Amino acid sequence: MAYLDKLGADVARWQGKGLLSAEQASILVAEARDNHRSGIGIGSVLAILAGLLLAAAILIFIAANWEAIPRLWRVAALFALLAASYLGGALLKLNGQDGFAESAWLVGAATFGGAIALIGQMYHMSGDETQAILVWCLGAAVAAAALRSPALTIAAVVLAMLWGVWPAYSIFRFDAPLGYLPLAAALWAIAMWTRSISARYLILLSLIPYAILLYLQHDNIVLLIALTLVSAGLFAAVILAGDMVEQLIGLGGGLASVALIGVFSGLVALQAVFADTGHFLWLSIVALAASIAALAYGGRLGRGVRWLAYAAFAVEIALIYLQTVGSMLGTAGFFLVAALGLGLLAFFIIRIERRMAVSAQGGS
């Protein structure tokens, strides 16, 4: 909010000097207020943590006092807690307490999940856990959309991811649920509406392991190639038409980094698949070239992209080494090569970072 305070003071000053009309001044301030979501500050984070702890305390209390509280009273307490947290959050929001409002709504969503589990337990309903998580996720998503809450949007995305991996965790079924894609699309739409950039990043990032899981399930190499190419296309689009992509997706500078993570996840997965074949070598060359190209064309996009490119380069060198000369040298030789390699990498990173710093100064 500090930015808005400063802007308000500046606009008032400009208006005083006759630079802006009263109408223009109010339009500017209103526009800034609508579009400027101050990221979640430390105060809000603490408020949210406090809320989650409170929810956990209440749910554990209800669960632990199994016999002491009659069953219907326990249900009534859960219902009251749900209503209180959603309505209380709305009241807090109306009083300008955004952090505590989000926190109260998270308590509501956590209570909903806890209530599903506790009611299942109270009434001996041994339903499907995966389905219960999906219901929980949908509850959080509906609440996020209705209340336009970024925190609930992130919660819904995390629950969707949990739903996707739950069968692998609980019954060792490594299937990529097909329903994840429409769910992710719906959550993306909600994240646009709630203006949650973090939620959209989470969704994009989750698609990378999803594609790999899909490959493991169907054993179809096209999926890994598609992951690599689509990510590369996205990276290229950010470089060639950054403004247009920004308008479409509105994720800011980090999008290129996510795309790069997708490219190298796909390439490394492909290398793992073809580890012992002739394809490994040219895949490695492509990956090395990709990291250098990312640096050359995308380096100016920011530190995240550059460090990802360095990391990818280092990982590729290590992979090639392990796959080819690794067996021919002893441990001492390995350390020698590693030292030389890291030294060289450090040398280039320092040079590139210095040049970036100089060109940034020259540009401004």
Place this chain on the structure above:
Amino acid sequence: MRRPSVLIIAAAVVAALQIGFLAWTISTRASVLRDGREVVLKVEPIDPRDLLRGDYVTLGYEMSRLRAALFQPPPAADADSSPRSVWVALRKGDDNLFHPVKAAFDRSALTGLAADDVVVRGETSNWPGVGGDVFVQYGLERFYLPEGAGKQIEQDMRQRSFFVVAAVAADGAAQIKAFRDGETTLFEEPYY
């Protein structure tokens, strides 16, 4: 910013939806208990090493593991093993217990049933198992116990027979109505 009343209404709607869903699950179970047909099932340990998990006992039944021969038509050997609904016809035996007599993946394929047979719906969990057996879950597999009661009951379950009285609704949904140690009823479930 939206008008105050809109946000309050949105919050009320969200709370009402979530409370409504939870209340619906409770009332659905209550109506199964109230209107469902009663079947008595003998509890059979499925995993004898580990009956007690945290605060509930795992319950298995004769119908938890169905022989492929019970199926109409028999399940294909190379069938996709992902979970799917299965309908099982239970028939009362001379021992007053209900035993599975027929099973099908499509309810209309269950033909030649007696008037007293009860059809229960389950979900395949892991199949085909050893010898083509199909493992099925009915939502009757857990009984949550009061704190501290678990150990004794687990010990008793190893020594004598326990029974579950279940209610089965017309659509095949089943809920636990009572938990019996031999002839003694340990827990009887109220509707709410």
